[in-house]
Amino acid sequence: MKTSDRLKAIDNSRESWRASLSRVPPDDVTLMRLIRVASQGITAFTDPMLLEAGLTESSYHSLIVIVASGDKGITVTAVCDQVGQARANMTRILKLLEAAQLTKMRSDDRDARRKRVVATAKGRRLVRTCSERLDPVVVTAFSALGDREKRSLDELLRKLIASMSEAESEAQRRA
Template identity: 30%
Template sequence: MDANPPTRSRQPRLGSQGDARDPSRRAWRASMEAILTLIARFDEDFRAEVGIDVRTYDVLLHVFNAGEPGIRMTDLAREVVITKTGLTSLIDRLEARALVRRRPDQSDRRAFRVTLTADGERVFRAAARIHVAGIHDRLGQHMSDEEARVVADVFERVKSANLTAG
């Protein structure tokens, strides 16, 4: 009896030598591992320095960038790629910490807008300094400006294609 019965077509496992032969799989694996590693390092830095996590920083960033009169909860959920329920829970926690304020939208009473409090802006600015330094230290110093432009162009194109894919 043969211990390895014949199969129709053996596909290399993901992460195996098949990745080396398939540039798209290699790009997927390398980008996924790099992004997850970067997110973990930023998460550690944010928690240690300002007491927030990466998801919170992303929310504070979008709220800060929206300015006054704030960002609508539905728009914020789309920007940070989180469910409305997950965002509501996170905003509840940030409100309890007095980092954000939620107010009814003047143009649509069913909707809410989120703005930063003074403490929220202080925490955001401290985290932004960590983020900018980390981008240089953990990413920028490992590629040329031209490589950075190519990487950005490719991932913007991939994101756009996958957001519009049905």
């Protein structure tokens, strides 16, 4: 299903959702669905290019974070925090990246018990290659927005993410 078809499906089913979820504000449900469709849209245009390079969205995002850390590398915990992955998932991702010789683990200079992940030259080249292929697609994906709209969207998403953190805490209390 194309992203535009998903958007039509949301519009076409809005009233039935409104009727079936009477206690949940319908605009909030619609926003959640729109965010999910936007996320699926990103996956739809990134996955084919990344899979060709042997990567997933999560492994590519992790590799970018590792490359951005430079020669000093980055702790596994910091990669988890920046990518938004659980430790178990990140361990699996990092093992795959290391097996592909895109990263390597080394001991921290100040505390040998701590491990740091460092990108190899091969990993840096792959990020550069993928970025060159993805850059024009990402520009196209956001081309409907002007600079002011992008700044507004950035601000709104940050507010939303902050309140989602509160919602996570609320959900844990109710579980």
